[in-house]
Amino acid sequence: MRIVVIDDHPIFRRGLTLSLEEAEDLTVCGEGASAAEALTLARDLRPDVLLLDLSMPGGGLTVLPSLCRENPGMRVAILTASEDSENLMAALAAGASGYIVKGIGTRSLIEAVRAIAGGEGYVAPTLAARVLGEKRREVPERGLNLLTGREDEILRLVAEGHSNKEIARLAGLQEKTVKHHMTRILQKLNARNRTEAALILRGQDRT
Incomplete structure (x- = not known):
């Protein structure tokens, strides 16, 4: 799997690259430090996953919609020190497939990138727990109960x-x-994307 890393701190970026390349199935094919470089590298290298710093020059959230729109086969994960739930929800709404908090261990980082490349969503566990609590307050408990049997099956998948x-x-x-069922599921759960809907389901299963 081919990875591009975008972060404006060279030492951190290099350390991240070395950590990812400890896995035989991951290759960092490009590095950049700004929103402009993210767009160029995504277009030229066509990576499987692009790790995007939230607070780099040009702004991660600012460039994220363009990255997702111009590269539909690429998955983008936000890389940040921020554990602000509003940033997380904004990133998911803009098309991010993951939200990785800096300080993550090498093994967890590799597992997260593999999951994202494989089509899953990833949210830092501590932040996911907080968002689950917020979503439970926002979404009536009957939200999941409104799903049909088929919709529940699809959401679990x-x-x-x-x-x-x-x-x-x-x-x-x-x-x-x-796709039609997913649209109905998102409406019933008041979720902005499939990752958020999956978080709501997991939170309900844990209660």
Whole structure:
């Protein structure tokens, strides 16, 4: 899997690259320090995953929508020291597939990048727990109860990290039907994307 790392602190960026390359299946194919470089490297290198610093020159959240729109096959994970839940929700709403907090250990980092590359979402566990609490306050408990049996099945497959195409195969549906169900699920849960919907489900399962 090919990774691009964007962070404006050279020493941290280099350390991150060395940590990722401890895994035989991960290769850092490019490094950059700004929003402009992120756009260029994404276009030229076509990585599987781009790790994007939140507070670099040009702004991670500012460039994120363009990165996702111009590179639909690439997954973007925010890399940040911020544990602000508003930044997390803004990143997910803008298209991020993951939210990695700096200070993460090498093994956890590698597992997170693998999960993101494989189609799953990733949110730093401590931050996910906080957001789950907030979402439980925002979303009526009946939200999940409003899901049909088929919608519940699809949401659980999403939470396991399956793509719409994989869900269609597993559930015996057409992919466009899965997309229709996902739209209804997001509306019922007041969730902005599939990662947020999966977080809501996991939070309910833990209560």
